[in-house]
Amino acid sequence: MFIHIGENVIIHSKDVVAILDRQLVKSSSIISEFLEKQAQPIVELTAVDxxxxxxxxxxxxxxxxxxxxxxxxxxxxxxIESVVEEEVTKA
Known part of the structure; x- marks a missing residue:
């Protein structure tokens, strides 16, 4: 199955590792650090936020x-949001 992720970009669903919400990315220093240290190319599909x-x-x-x-x-x-919510409720 393929997924249209915006701006005429389509990816194969089996290649998806994670889909992260913007607010989660901005509020988590761990995820921000992960994105900064990645060797993978970053593709910005939008000129705005x-x-x-x-x-x-x-x-x-x-x-x-x-x-x-x-x-x-x-x-x-x-x-990822449901995983984080489950961990918070278990704690």
């Missing part, structure tokens, strides 16, 4: 589409 970050095997995309929209398009059963 991005709404989500799509991490794939080969690239990192800053997408103008929200993480919830991308999740629906990819039909992934789990995204």
């Amino acid at each position: 991005y709404k989500s970050v799509v991490v794939t095997v080969e690239k990192i995309y800053f997408s103008p589409l929200s993480s919830s929209t991308l999740k629906k398009r990819s039909q992934l059963p789990l995204d």
Whole structure:
């Protein structure tokens, strides 16, 4: 299955490692550090503020589409927000 992630860019869903919400990226120093240290090319799909970050095997995309929209398009059963929420409720 393929996912349209904005600005006429389509990726294969099996290549998706994570779909991260913009607010999560901006509020988490760990995720920010991860993005800074990546050797993968970063592709900014929008000239204005991005709404989500799509991490794939080969690239990192800053997408103008929200993480919830991308999740629906990819039909992934789990995204990073639900993992974080589960960890917080367990603590």
